[in-house]
Amino acid sequence: MKKFLDLIKKRQSDRKYISRPVEKEKLFNCLEAARLAPSASNSQPWTFVVVNEPVLTKKVGKAAMGPLMSFNKFASQAPVIVAIIMEKPKLITELGGHIKKKEYPLIDIGIAAEHFCLQAAEENLGSCMLGWFDEQKIKDLLNVPEEKNIPLLITLGYTPENYKHRKKIRKSIDKFVKYNTYDQ
Numbered sequence: 001m002k003k004f005l006d007l008i009k010k011r012q013s014d015r016k017y018i019s020r021p022v023e024k025e026k027l028f029n030c031l032e033a034a035r036l037a038p039s040a041s042n043s044q045p046w047t048f049v050v051v052n053e054p055v056l057t058k059k060v061g062k063a064a065m066g067p068l069m070s071f072n073k074f075a076s077q078a079p080v081i082v083a084i085i086m087e088k089p090k091l092i093t094e095l096g097g098h099i100k101k102k103e104y105p106l107i108d109i110g111i112a113a114e115h116f117c118l119q120a121a122e123e124n125l126g127s128c129m130l131g132w133f134d135e136q137k138i139k140d141l142l143n144v145p146e147e148k149n150i151p152l153l154i155t156l157g158y159t160p161e162n163y164k165h166r167k168k169i170r171k172s173i174d175k176f177v178k179y180n181t182y183d184q
Contacts, residue, residue: 007118007122008118009168010165011117011120011127012165012168013127014127014159014163015074015128016160017077017078017079017126017157017159018157018159018160020158026120026125027050027080029119029123030116030117030119030123030125031048031050033115034046034048034112035112036115037108037111037112037115038108038111039089039111039112040093040096040097040105040107040108041092041096043089043093043104044087044108045086045088045093045105045108045109046086046087046108046112047084047087048082048083048085048116049083049144050082051082052080054079056141057076057078057079057080057081059141060075060081060083060141060153061076061078063137063141064076064081065134066134072130072132074128075130075153075155078155078156078157079156079157080155080156081154081156082154083138083152084109084112084113084153086148086151087148109151109152110152113129113152117129120156125156125158126156126157126158126163127154127155128154128155129152130154133150135149135150138150
């Protein structure tokens with residue numbers, strides 16, 4: 001089994017896909033990884049709408065380019081697009097979020113989405129989380145109730161053989177870690 005840090009280094013936002021379908025077992029494993037993600041008060045405030053019907057995937061991919069049609073042009077190449085719908089959390093989570101001024105469901109969805117994407121990397125699948133898209137168009141295409149929000153889409157599929165793995169460029173650890181006090 002690979003070391004966890006190796007898996008994290010392998011996972012990247014992939015923006016090019018081939019038309020090869022994603023096997024049901026691999027898709028299930030990604031969904032299962034997301035299902036097992038922790039959430040505040042175990043609310044699991046999400047519904048994953050898996051779009052894998054080719055004609056609908058193209059339409060959702062086009063809507064993922066956003067109203068200006070300038071972002072996420074690769075999305076319509078993906079054989080699978082997952083829309084994450086934010087659901088109402090448990091009452092205790094909702095009250096705690098109101099008191100603490102935190103949107104726990106968004107945090108929870110971020111954790112579940114990353115679990116999904118890490119499992120995709122383990123399955124040798126490419127993935128990319130998208131936050132910029134025409135939400136209303138996607139709601140219409142997927143019959144999502146008007147009062148619901150779609151915070152994220154995830155594209156999923158196989159990348160071309162010659163697709164490069166990019167070296168992660170991040171701040172050095174001493175630039176964002178402080179011990180015992182913010183003011184150092």
